[in-house]
Amino acid sequence: MLLSWLTGLAAGIVFLHFLQKLVFPYFWEDFWYLLKVVRYGIRVEMYKLKGELCTVLDRFLSLAQKQPQKPFIIFEGDIHTYQDVDKRSSRVAHVFLNHSTLKRGDTVALLMSNEPDFVHVWFGLAKLGCVVAFLNSNIRSNSLLHCIRCCEPRALVVGADLLGTVEEILPNLPEGITVWGMNDSVPQGVTSLKEKLSTASDKPVPRSYHVVSSLKAPHLYIFTSGTTGATCVLKKKFSASQFWNDCRKYNVTVFQYIGELCRYLCKQPKREGEKDHRVRLAVGNGVRSDVWREFLDRFGNIKMCELYGATEGNICFMNHTGKIGSVGRTNFFYKLLFVFDLIKYDFQKDEPTRNEQGWCIHVKKGEPGLLISRVNEKNPFFGYAGSKKHTEKKLLYDVFKKGDVYFNTGDLLVQDRDNFLYFWDRIGDTFRWKGENVATTEVADIIGMLDFIQETNVYGVTVPDYEGKAGMASIILKPNKSLDLEKVYEQVLTFLPAYACPRFLRIQEKMETTGTFKLQKFQLAEEGFSPLKISDPLYFMDNLKKSYVPLTKELYNQILLGEVKL
Incomplete structure (x- = not known):
């Protein structure tokens, strides 16, 4: 009797196991992931109840006490221990304490490249309770x-x-801003921070200067390897040819990526021993499915943790299952914690589609939709610094009922039948190129400064085998004015970062607008940059000739074949 009962129980367990695998194949992955999310949320709530939060700086200082001699940053072969970083950041804090009028809550802008002093200055200012704005x-x-x-x-x-x-x-800086340079020799009007560091004290700064009791403190939203006790290997610039050599040299186990980085690595000539490394995890976003597969085939069984999110947003996803191409996964319980929806978008009007009652419309699974996330006390949207206009543009009101408010991500996503989410496209006034966000209005304003330009419409176009979209500017010339291609080239190169410079120009006689008089971008982006389809004059940014040159059919084909670098 007992034996038959145990046999039946075992058979039932096996049946339920296979049923779960068949009907809910990702149940346990979802369960453990959500458990971690809930545990993290509980910890945050506990900190809030205590009225004192543990910031990145607090965590770093705690680790510096426990493991002072452990490497914190390795930069160009030099090792900076936790103690080294702690002491030098204290020197930075004492310089500003003794030679400036900075006080707790003041904002300090930081314009530095990848280098240890970036962290030293950041932590030093944080020790004084200052908010650091990374430029x-x-x-x-x-x-x-x-x-x-x-x-x-x-x-x-x-x-x-x-x-x-x-x-x-310098002559155009707002009044009241003091400028500090990390060099012994600095221009007039700039104070040498490096010079004063040599004589500054490295005594610890009292914690009372930087204790934080509110989750709204801006400096809480920046994270570094210092929060886990790990060692960060830092380089001035990314080098595809040296990447794996550096990973082997410094025993790297985890790296952060953008999609372009993985593509650059896959474009490198194949070598022996490409899987001979200790990297086990890569974290980032923006890698295409084909690049993802090739990356794993070439470089080994590395877990790719693809993410979706934005620094200003109130929604994020994580691909915790490793499904190739997906930015994350959702389920019923996740949507209880983070309320989001995918809604229909009208590309011609450049706005969400609404029904006869004025409400937004859900898309079906498998259809692209605009990702929006409900704004409430648990998932707030704090907005953009110094710009109420841009903050308001990111909010949608009366979406599904009167009075509700949603954050507009500006991204189109697709949700499949298994509830995996995939990035589809970006809409609105920005696009991504070379891993950077390009603001179309900023580019248009720079080009519009030229005296022969009447109107400019900037948008992104898809280029085969490239991540993101390349910039393209549609231009209308002023009456009786001629196009000066060299001046356009000089203008964008002088006033814009390299990634924001339009790769293509299109000269039109008139601009199409939406029903609300916005410049029409969707149709232009769909038409792309093909001289085979477009009768308007087209031009390509040629860095060798330092000008824009006519985009011929031959040049167009060279771009498609990857023979011309963008």
């Missing part, structure tokens, strides 16, 4: 000034290699 080291001129004005800093700290960039804009 893109590729931008310059008006774009840089715009970013500085938006974050309203009391001070600006500049790396030695970027002092020339800042010197150009």
Whole structure:
């Protein structure tokens, strides 16, 4: 009797196991992932109840006490231990304590390349309770000034290699900003931070200066390997040819990627021993399915943890199962924690589609839809620094009922029958190229400064075998004015970072607009840059000739074949 009962129980368990595998194949992966999410949420709530949060800096200082001699940063062969970083960041803090009027809560802008002093300055300012605004080291001129004005800093700290960039804009900086340079020799109007560091104290700064009690503190949203006790291997710039050599040399186990990085690695000539490394995990976003497969085939069984999210957003996904091509996965329980939807989008009107009652419309599984996320107390949207206009543009009101508010990600995603999510396209006023976000309005404004340009419409176009979209500018000339291609080239190269410069130009006689008088981008992007389909004059950015040149059928084919570098 007992034996038959046990046999039946075992058979039932086996049946349920196979049934679960058949009907809910990702049950356990989802369960453990959601358990981690819930545990993290509980920890955050506990910190909130205590009224004192553990920040990145607090975690770093705790680890510096436990493992002072462990390498924290390895940069160009030099080792910087936890103790080294702690002491030098304290020197930075004491310089600003003794030689500036900075106080807790002030914002300081940081313009530096990849180097240890980036972390030293960041942590040093954080020890004083200052908010640090990281500026893109590729931008310059008006774009840089715009970013500085938006974050309203009391001070600006500049790396030695970027002092020339800042010197150009010094006369136009807002009043009240002191500029500090990480070099012994600095331009007039700049104070040498490096010089003062040599005599500064490295005594610990009292924790009372930087204790945080609110989750809304801006510096909480930046993370580094210091939160886990790991060692960070840092390089000035990415090198595809040296990447795996560096991984082997420094025993790298995890690296962060953008899609372009993986593509560059796959484009390298094949070598022996490509799987001879200790890398077990890669974390990032934007890698295409074909590149993903090739990457794993060539470089071994590396777990790819593809993510979806934005620094300003209130929704994120993580591909915790390793499904190739997917940015993440959802289920009933995840949507209870993070309420999001995919809705229909009208490409002609450049806005979400609404039904006769005025409500947005859900898309079916397998159809691309605009990703939106509900804004509430648990999932807030804090907005953009210094720009209420841009903050409002990211919000959708009265979406499914009166009074509801959703964050508009500006991204189109597809959800399949197994609830995996896939990135489909980006809409609106930005697109991605070379792993960077390009603001179309900024590019259009720069081109529009030329005296022979009447109107400019900037958008992204798809180029085979490239991640993201290449910039293209549709231009209308002023009456009785002629196009100066060399001036356009000089203008964009002078005032825009390299990744934002339009690769293609299209000269039109008139601009098409939507029903709400927005410039029509969708149709232009669909038409692309093919001289076989477009009768308008087309031009290509030629860096060798330092000008835009006519985009001929021959040049077009060379671009498609990858014979011309973009």
